[in-house]
Amino acid sequence: MTQISKAYYKLILALAVVGGILLAVVFVGIILDVTIRTVGFNSLQWYSAVAEYSLFFCTMFAAPYLVRHKGHVVVESLRLVLPPILRNVLAKVVYAVCILLSLLFVYYGLLEVIDAIKTGEEDLRSIDMPKWLLMVPFPIGFSLVAIEFLRYLLGFDTYYSDKVGSGESI
Amino acid sequence: MELLTEWYSIAGFLVGMIVVLMLLGFPVAFAFLTTNIIGAAIFMGDGTILSSLDAMPLLVSNAVDSVAMFALIPVPLFIIMGELFFHSGLAVRVFDALDRCFGRLPGRLSYITVAGGTIFATLSGSTMANTAMMGALMVPEMTNRGYKGHMSMGPILGTGGLAMIIPPSALAVLLASLAEIDIGGLLIAGILPGLTLAVLYSILIYVQVKIDPDAAPEYTVEKSTVREMIWSLIVNVLPMGFIIFCVIGLILLGIATPTEAAGFGALGVMILAVFFRVLTVDVLVKSFAGALRVTGMVLLIILASTTFSQLLAFSGASAGMIEWATRVDVAPITILLIMFGVLLVLGMFMDQVSMMLLTVPIFFPLAESLQFDLVWFGLIMLLALEISLTTPPFGLLLFVMVAVAPKGTTLWQVAKAAAPYICCAFIVLVLLIVFPELALYLPSLMRN
Numbered sequence: 198m199t200q201i202s203k204a205y206y207k208l209i210l211a212l213a214v215v216g217g218i219l220l221a222v223v224f225v226g227i228i229l230d231v232t233i234r235t236v237g238f239n240s241l242q243w244y245s246a247v248a249e250y251s252l253f254f255c256t257m258f259a260a261p262y263l264v265r266h267k268g269h270v271v272v273e274s275l276r277l278v279l280p281p282i283l284r285n286v287l288a289k290v291v292y293a294v295c296i297l298l299s300l301l302f303v304y305y306g307l308l309e310v311i312d313a314i315k316t317g318e319e320d321l322r323s324i325d326m327p328k329w330l331l332m333v334p335f336p337i338g339f340s341l342v343a344i345e346f347l348r349y350l351l352g353f354d355t356y357y358s359d360k361v362g363s364g365e366s367i
Numbered sequence: 368m369e370l371l372t373e374w375y376s377i378a379g380f381l382v383g384m385i386v387v388l389m390l391l392g393f394p395v396a397f398a399f400l401t402t403n404i405i406g407a408a409i410f411m412g413d414g415t416i417l418s419s420l421d422a423m424p425l426l427v428s429n430a431v432d433s434v435a436m437f438a439l440i441p442v443p444l445f446i447i448m449g450e451l452f453f454h455s456g457l458a459v460r461v462f463d464a465l466d467r468c469f470g471r472l473p474g475r476l477s478y479i480t481v482a483g484g485t486i487f488a489t490l491s492g493s494t495m496a497n498t499a500m501m502g503a504l505m506v507p508e509m510t511n512r513g514y515k516g517h518m519s520m521g522p523i524l525g526t527g528g529l530a531m532i533i534p535p536s537a538l539a540v541l542l543a544s545l546a547e548i549d550i551g552g553l554l555i556a557g558i559l560p561g562l563t564l565a566v567l568y569s570i571l572i573y574v575q576v577k578i579d580p581d582a583a584p585e586y587t588v589e590k591s592t593v594r595e596m597i598w599s600l601i602v603n604v605l606p607m608g609f610i611i612f613c614v615i616g617l618i619l620l621g622i623a624t625p626t627e628a629a630g631f632g633a634l635g636v637m638i639l640a641v642f643f644r645v646l647t648v649d650v651l652v653k654s655f656a657g658a659l660r661v662t663g664m665v666l667l668i669i670l671a672s673t674t675f676s677q678l679l680a681f682s683g684a685s686a687g688m689i690e691w692a693t694r695v696d697v698a699p700i701t702i703l704l705i706m707f708g709v710l711l712v713l714g715m716f717m718d719q720v721s722m723m724l725l726t727v728p729i730f731f732p733l734a735e736s737l738q739f740d741l742v743w744f745g746l747i748m749l750l751a752l753e754i755s756l757t758t759p760p761f762g763l764l765l766f767v768m769v770a771v772a773p774k775g776t777t778l779w780q781v782a783k784a785a786a787p788y789i790c791c792a793f794i795v796l797v798l799l800i801v802f803p804e805l806a807l808y809l810p811s812l813m814r815n
Contacts (some may be wrong), residue, residue, distance in 0.1 A: 216663065217655045219408035222442050231623060243449065251437040252443070256434050256670060259663030268660050269394035270718050271449075280463045287392060295397050298404070300602070305423040320431075331431060357392065 206265075210340060213262035218257035225246045246322035250331060257338030276357065286358060289356055292315035292350040300344035306336035369632070374687020381406055381678060381723060386652065386717075399671035400426075403678065410682040412477055425676050432665045433673035433791055436484040437626065438544040443662040444629035445462050445537040446609075448636050448654040450531075451656035451762040453500050457607070458711045461486055462504060464603035466592040474576040474583040476509045477522045478569060484526025485565040486604070489611050490636070494719075494756060496526030502771035510773050515582040516576060525788030526570050527764050528753035531719075533561035535614045535632055540625065541665070542723055543744055546731040550625040552810040553740045553749075558615070559805050560746060560795050575787070578643050606642070609715040610635040618666030624796060630773040646738065651667030662811060665720050688729060689736045700800065703744075706730050707751045707796070714755020718763060746806045754792045757785040 226244045234240040263269050276284050312318075313328035322328045349356050371377050381402060388398035403426055404614040412418025452458055462483045480501060487497050501523045531538050534554035543550040564761035576583050590600070613635035617623035623631060640646035679685045692702055706726075713722045726748075734744040756764040759782040768781045799805055 213659065217659045220655055220662065223440060224444060224447060224630055224633055227444070227627055228634055229628070245437050248440055249437055252432055252433040252666060253437055253679075255443075255659065255675075256663055256666040259659050260667055263660065263663050263667075266660075268394055268664050270664060270721065271392055272395050273387045273392065275390040291392050291397075294401060295394070295416065297401050298397060301420075301423060302400075302427065303406075305427045308580055309424065309427050313546065332427075335427065335430060336371075356394075367800045 205344075209261045209345075212338075212341070214257040216258035216262075219251040219255045219258075223251050242295060245322045245325070246324045250326065253331070254334050257334035260338045261341035261345050264356075265344050265348075267358070271357065273357055288355060289350060292346045292356070295346040296343050296350065299339040299346065302339040303336045303343065306332060307340060311337065315360065371682075374684045374691065377410075377682045378679065378684035378688060378729065381675070381682070381684065381730075384673070385715075385725060389717065389721070390658050394575045395718070396667040396671040399668065399675055399724070402681050403671070403674040406448055406678040406682070407674070410678060415502060416717075430670050432733065435542065438550065439541070439666070439669070440626050441535075441540040441545075441550070441629035442537050442665060443658055444626075444633050445491075445535045445540065445663050446653060447498050447658040448614075448629070448633040450657040451535075451633060451640065452487075453489050453496055454635070454650045454653045454657070455645045457639060457645065458487060458490075458500055458642065459504065460603040460643070461607060464599040467599045468596045470590075471585060471588050471723075473580060473585055474518065476505060476512060476571050477518050477572045477576075477583060477614065480519075480522040481526050481565055481568045484523065484561070485529055485533065485608060486632040487563065488529040489535075489615070490607055491530055491535075494527055494530045494538070494768060495763065496754075497530045498523060499651045499771060501527065502768055505773050506768075512586050513584040515579075516780050517787070518572070518583045518770060518778070518779055519575065519784075520776075521784040521788055522568060522572065524764050524768060525810070526755050526790065527767075528563065528756050528792075529561050529564060531751050531756075532557040532564070532746070534558065534618075536749070537630060538719055538723070539745070539749055540629070541669075541720065542727065545669075545723060545727045546741065546745060547744055548614060548731075548741045549810070551813065554625055555615070555618065555746045555809045555813055556742050556746045556806040557700065557749065558809055560750070562797060564800065567794060568788060571787055571791055573801060574594065588752070593806040594670065609639065611698050619809075621813075630732050639814065659691050662716055666774050672724035675724070679728050685732055686730060691733050693736050699739070702733065702737060703739070703747065703800075706733070707747065710751035711758060712746065712757050714752065714762060719756065722755070724779045731807075739809060740803065742802050742810055743799070743806050747796065750792060750796055750799070754789055757782075757789060 226241070226248055230241045230244045265286065276287065310329045310332045313332060318328040318330050320328050348354060371380055372787050384402045384405065385398050388401055389395060393401065395812060404422070407426070409424030411422050430682060462479065465479045469479055472478060484497060486499055487501070491497055505523060506519050518772050530536060534557055536554065536557060539553050539557060540550055543553040610632055614628045614632040617624055617628045623625060637646060640650065710722060710726065713725065717725075730748065731744070732740065734741060756762050759778065764779055765781050765785065769776055771780055774780065
């Protein structure tokens with residue numbers, strides 16, 4: 198069991214690392230694009246599409262890691278005035294709803310992927326990308342998010358710090 | 368369902384549901400997603416849960432389009448820039464240099480905080496990072512020197528929020544992208560009001576020290592010669608001008624778009640870090656990890672909230688509100704102040720990104736119908752967001768400050784220290800209303 202959970206955590210971490218690398222690609226790409234354009238060559242036609250896709254991919258790839266590390270913002274002010282038992286019940290309800298929502302998105306995301314494979318639809322931007330490839334991170338991300346909330350529901354950990362004040366922001 | 372026929376009941380229902388879900392402890396993104404599904408069932412289906420499933424394909428395809436947007440690229444880039452600036456230690460060098468230059472001026476550490484915070488605001492797009500950094504650096508020093516709470520925490524809370532107004536500001540970019548207004552214009556519009564606010568903070572410190580000199584006791588400072596001061600500024604502060612040029616200069620000169628300038632800002636910090644020999648693999652990893660954390664969180668909220676604004680439009684709430692606002696016999700300024708007040712109230716328990724996503728689809732069409740300049744209105748909104756960061760009981764910066772302040776500091780003490788600085792922000796609000804040019808002069812130069 199420990200081995201599985203370790204391997205599973207490595208998967209989440211690896212996806213987050215891919216997300217970080219994609220951010221680096223966005224950063225390096227924009228510098229290259231402007232530099233090439235400024236010295237008189239044609240700008241990188243593919244860059245804008247790659248950067249846009251990267252934003253979506255890194256959102257989906259970082260999502261499970263952020264759930265594990267309590268990185269998605271929550272407001273804890275009302276919870277704190279509730280008695281501990283009610284607080285726990287409320288937390289379980291929140292986890293259950295989040296799991297349900299995530300599974301809905303996994304299901305409908307998969308339907309979109311299958312549909313895109315069948316129709317061969319492409320996302321037309323500065324590069325044409327098969328739509329299924331673009332959509333795949335969606336069910337992957339949300340299925341891992343569902344598992345992460347399941348961990349909380351089963352009592353392995355709690356998402357809440359039980360302190361006033363919320364998480365990170367810009 | 369019969370109750371949900373008027374625009375105010377629809378808007379109240381949708382906004383209220385998100386607020387209630389947030390208060391129940393739903394992660395913000397999931398509060399939006401839940402509301403979207405229930406809202407879709409009511410306004411796009413026949414009100415049954417099953418009919419909400421009909422809207423799911425729309426929600427899924429919206430998800431990609433909402434974040435795969437070129438206009439959002441400056442958000443992670445400005446965050447990378449700020450993270451690099453703090454993790455590389457360049458920020459500390461700025462403070463050290465300023466420390467040499469203020470001599471034995473009464474309240475010197477408070478002034479240094481305002482000067483350093485203003486410089487940080489131009490080098491980092493993150494309000495939270497600014498406040499945490501300045502709090503950790505300056506509060507222990509000020510406490511050791513016998514500074515009272517309002518002289519140590521107040522300037523940090525005030526200048527921490529400047530990062531939201533003075534460019535580059537990741538929140539300004541986000542606001543402009545969501546509201547579909549001129550990103551460069553909004554960034555540049557923040558320069559003069561931001562500097563005005565910094566000047567008001569300095570005047571406030573001067574007055575506070577005059578009233579109570581013991582609040583910031585004088586102490587012996589190692590004397591620096593003029594030559595040492597100038598050299599320290601040349602070595603540690605002047606190079607930061609390169610970063611400012613990379614961002615603001617390139618936008619003003621029309622060489623780079625705000626998106627591209629964000630990338631060059633981050634590159635500028637990297638080049639300086641190489642120059643100062645502080646760029647390590649560890650710094651890069653920490654900076655990109657920090658940027659991913661904030662970017663992932665913000666973009667998931669955006670992903671979740673896009674359908675929300677469509678729901679507001681589809682249900683007729685947005686159109687109803689605009690029709691009401693243009694018909695009602697109230698001065699536009701009153702509606703502006705109501706919107707400002709709503710933001711302040713929301714800011715008492717909500718983070719800035721969530722507030723934006725909740726209010727932009729309602730406020731901007733309203734502002735447009737009242738014929739406000741949208742860049743000017745965007746800046747007013749940023750000012751409200753900045754103030755709300757420090758309003759008790761749940762302003763985010765108050766908690767950042769409690770976390771880095773000496774043990775035993777209460778939230779009430781922090782809030783009291785912030786109060787005079789909030790007053791300064793209100794003065795800037797009045798100035799912006801009376802003299803809109805304060806915000807619009809520089810963007811007009813850029814357009815010309």
